[in-house]
Amino acid sequence: MRALRLLAAAAALALSGPASAEGGAPPVDTALVLAVDVSGSVDAERYRLQMEGIAAALEDPDVQHALLSGPSQAMLIALVQWSDRPRLSIPWTRIARPADAEAFADRVRALSRDAAEFTCMGRMLSFVYGKVLPQVPAPAARSVVDVSGDGSDNCNAERVVELRDALVATDVTINGLPILEGKEASTLADWYRDEVIGGAGAFLLPAHGFGDFARAIRQKFITEISWVPTTTFE
Secondary structure (H helix, E strand, O other), rough: OHHHHHHHHHHHHOOOOOOOOOOOOOEEEEEEEEEEEEOOOOOHOOOOOOHHHHHHHOOOHHHHHOOOOOOOEEEEEEEEEOOOOOEEEEEEEEEHHHHHHHHHHHHHHOOOOOOOOOOOOHHHHHHHHHHHHOOOOOOEEEEEEEEEOOOOOOOOOOOOOOHHHHHHHHOOEEEEEOOOOOOOOHHHHHHHHHHHOOOOOOEEEOOOOOOHHHHHHHHHHHHHHOOOOOOOOO
């Protein structure tokens, strides 16, 4: 019965689930969605720390080496900002050389914050499932959603697990980067572990405050891109 409920949930998210792109586009090792929290608790400085951390990681030589070390020596990245409503801020972009990663970093730094008040992770997962992953423009060996944020869902939290399981049922991996700062700092890692991450090789890597985000996202990128055996980092 649970399997039937999950299939029904997946059908309700979109008319068709995530699928490999068809046509002549060269394959990639990973299609990676960066889902960045921009809710009310993320002020302008915290937003800057997140975007600068992502950009700096993509400019890091070790990250770039990991990015180009897979069988296809290429990946796709998209960036979603999420709060009350999710928005695809940077559409799918092919990264096949260091210059591509650096150009993507420039786009990240130039993004304006598209914020609202609430932390609606369930809406974001539904958006990624129904609108972002189906548009992957090349065959990808695996699909990964990298979720970061400083709070649990305060819109409709009971849907997060349902949506997580629907994504995992389509062979998507969801990794978590909880930012342990603010009123949920002591509980958020456990919530991400129990409610958010899932799929093959899924892992959790907390940032110990927004000031630690750059360190955490760099380490997380290398782990996600390199296909090394994963674990939970504390």
